[in-house]
Amino acid sequence: MQRYSGFGLAKHALSHHENWERQWRNPTPKPQYDVIIIGGGGHGLATAYYLAKEHGIRNVAVLEKGWLGGGNTARNTTIVRSNYLWDESAALYEHAIKLWEGLSQDINYNVMFSQRGVMNLAHTLQDMRDVQRRVNANRLNGIDSVVLTPEQIQEIVPVMDCSKNARYPILGASWQPRAGVARHDAVAWGYARAADALGVDLLQNTEVTGFKIRDGRVFGVHTNRGDIEAKTIGCVAAGNSGVLAKMAGFKLPLESHPLQALVSEPLKPVLDTVVMSNHVHGYINQTDKGDLVIGAGIDGYNGYGQRGSYPTVEHTLQAIVEMFPIFSRVRMNRQWGGIVDTCPDACPILSATPVKGLFFNCGWGTGGFKATPGSGHVFAWTLAKNQAHPLAAPFSINRFHTGALVDEHGAAGVAH
Amino acid sequence: MFHIYCPYCEEHREEEEFHPKGQAHIARPEEPEACSDEEWGDYLFFRDNPRGIHHELWVHAVGCRKFFNITRHTVSYAILETYKMGELPRFTAEFPEGSLSEKVTTEAEAMSRQEGVKA
Numbered sequence: 001m002q003r004y005s006g007f008g009l010a011k012h013a014l015s016h017h018e019n020w021e022r023q024w025r026n027p028t029p030k031p032q033y034d035v036i037i038i039g040g041g042g043h044g045l046a047t048a049y050y051l052a053k054e055h056g057i058r059n060v061a062v063l064e065k066g067w068l069g070g071g072n073t074a075r076n077t078t079i080v081r082s083n084y085l086w087d088e089s090a091a092l093y094e095h096a097i098k099l100w101e102g103l104s105q106d107i108n109y110n111v112m113f114s115q116r117g118v119m120n121l122a123h124t125l126q127d128m129r130d131v132q133r134r135v136n137a138n139r140l141n142g143i144d145s146v147v148l149t150p151e152q153i154q155e156i157v158p159v160m161d162c163s164k165n166a167r168y169p170i171l172g173a174s175w176q177p178r179a180g181v182a183r184h185d186a187v188a189w190g191y192a193r194a195a196d197a198l199g200v201d202l203l204q205n206t207e208v209t210g211f212k213i214r215d216g217r218v219f220g221v222h223t224n225r226g227d228i229e230a231k232t233i234g235c236v237a238a239g240n241s242g243v244l245a246k247m248a249g250f251k252l253p254l255e256s257h258p259l260q261a262l263v264s265e266p267l268k269p270v271l272d273t274v275v276m277s278n279h280v281h282g283y284i285n286q287t288d289k290g291d292l293v294i295g296a297g298i299d300g301y302n303g304y305g306q307r308g309s310y311p312t313v314e315h316t317l318q319a320i321v322e323m324f325p326i327f328s329r330v331r332m333n334r335q336w337g338g339i340v341d342t343c344p345d346a347c348p349i350l351s352a353t354p355v356k357g358l359f360f361n362c363g364w365g366t367g368g369f370k371a372t373p374g375s376g377h378v379f380a381w382t383l384a385k386n387q388a389h390p391l392a393a394p395f396s397i398n399r400f401h402t403g404a405l406v407d408e409h410g411a412a413g414v415a416h
Numbered sequence: 417m418f419h420i421y422c423p424y425c426e427e428h429r430e431e432e433e434f435h436p437k438g439q440a441h442i443a444r445p446e447e448p449e450a451c452s453d454e455e456w457g458d459y460l461f462f463r464d465n466p467r468g469i470h471h472e473l474w475v476h477a478v479g480c481r482k483f484f485n486i487t488r489h490t491v492s493y494a495i496l497e498t499y500k501m502g503e504l505p506r507f508t509a510e511f512p513e514g515s516l517s518e519k520v521t522t523e524a525e526a527m528s529r530q531e532g533v534k535a
């Protein structure tokens with residue numbers, strides 16, 4: 001692998017940047033691998049990378065029906081934080097943030113992780129109580145988290161309407177300084193390049209159409225490019241997880257919903273942090289390029305169409321304009337949807353399944369981008385040892401029968 | 417934007433008047449106390465999530481406030497039919513086109529629905 005560096009950039013400038021190596025190979029599928037990962041989004045690619053790097057399992061294929069990172073990985077609003085309420089989820093997301101902090105060095109790829117802070121606003125007394133409770137829980141878990149007053153908020157975000165007569169008055173907020181945003185494509189590409197360098201085969205345009213199962217044990221998959229065998233298979237297919245589970249003969253407690261986002265034309269710097277409001281369901285930040293990135297809520301109905309409904313976008317923009325009157329004349333450039341796999345307790349599923357050898361990593365719903373490195377890390381461990389990683393153990397699919405849910409819904413400002 | 421026919425109001429109205437309420441035709445177990453953990457968990461949390469034809473419960477929230485069912489395709493988002501509580505769908509994953517005799521009923525009903533709109 002050609003290492004990236006400032007020196008390399010200068011050297012390649014001399015040859016007009018025409019001699020860069022391809023970032024990864026385009027191999028033909030082998031008939032058999034030790035491990036198959038289904039889904040070439042951030043989570044699947046991270047899983048493959050940590051399998052190769054930490055567990056020495058390099059005979060691995062990632063099967064992606066489209067192009068790498070073309071699913072929710074490329075469609076999200078890139079917010080990264082770990083200030084979740086419950087111990088189990090806080091531990092998992094904090095594990096991810098610690099990996100984020102060294103990720104660019106680890107995979108020699110600039111993922112532009114920018115710890116510019118994330119603010120979760122409170123607009124009602126109940127919001128405020130929830131914020132206080134969550135901040136206290138965070139601090140007990142060693143996560144940087146503070147409660148801000150409206151005056152402090154106004155100082156950090158001068159362009160937000162924090163006046164008492166605002167349509168959605170701002171009573172306070174939680175604030176995590178180590179939270180922020182990262183460049184989503186770079187995360188997929190960086191993990192892909194690093195995994196490829198360790199020998200992982202990245203197979204694009206390869207769609208899994210069925211499983212080969214004998215005596216309750218998986219031993220391969222059918223794809224549009226022929227059958228491929230492996231005794232351990234990890235399925236990381238986000239919104240399409242339910243479709244794959246059905247192929248394997250069981251159900252997941254997931255529903256797939258469209259979730260939308262939009263970006264504006266580039267502006268001069270005006271917002272240097274991330275502002276989220278669960279109550280009015282809008283969240284916003286500004287990219288280094290200058291676009292405002294705005295996220296909406298999910299559409300209430302199930303859908304696989306990778307587009308969402310107009311009323312949902314309108315609702316979000318109404319809230320954004322109320323909070324930021326200065327943005328009322330900004331033009332939007334693009335709008336899109338991704339299909340998120342929502343789970344009843346708003347927590348992921350990292351789990352063995354009724355089929356031996358087949359594991360699922362899904363249910364991240366509207367908020368899994370932030371977990372990408374941590375999810376890949378603990379899932380690789382789980383696949384390599386055929387045993388749940390301690391951080392993954394509470395997220396077994398069994399919880400929907402035992403009742404031991406990790407109920408982040410409504411508690412964690414769970415939007416993203 | 418969906419244009420949804422409410423089988424009670426007998427009118428097409430805009431999506432914003434309605435709320436989706438998840439999978440249709442889920443029967444509450446007769447004796448919850450007699451359920452195993454598996455059965456109760458399945459009832460509470462496990463849903464059909466098809467890529468294709470899906471039967472959904474909706475409520476006409478700012479209209480008649482009644483619940484009814486919609487058969488909808490989850491990729492094209494096309495609404496194939498709406499029907500009252502207690503009725504059965506004509507369009508299903510097994511019969512995506514509906515059966516022949518049923519088609520006639522559908523057409524006849526479509527006519528009467530149009531009249532409903534005019535009225």
Ligand SMILES: Cc1cc2nc3c(=O)[nH]c(=O)nc-3n(C[C@H](O)[C@H](O)[C@H](O)COP(=O)(O)OP(=O)(O)OC[C@H]3O[C@@H](n4cnc5c(N)ncnc54)[C@H](O)[C@@H]3O)c2cc1C
Pocket residue numbers: 038039040041042043044063064065066067068069070071072073074075076077078079080206207208209236237238239240244259260261295336337338339340364365366367368369370371416
């Ligand atoms: C609009 C929007 C905003 C969001 N905002 C945030 C945010 O701010 N912060 C945050 O933390 N999270 C956010 N999320 C959620 C986040 O994007 C996801 O949780 C996360 O990216 C999931 O990553 P993944 O790798 O599991 O899935 P994906 O990137 O979707 O990858 C799954 C891959 O599986 C492939 N696949 C599916 N079926 C098959 C098959 N049969 N065979 C082969 N391949 C298959 C798909 O093509 C896809 O590439 C947002 C999501 C959306 C849609």
Ligand SMILES: [Zn+2]
Pocket residue numbers: 422423424425426476479480481482
């Ligand atoms: Zn009605």
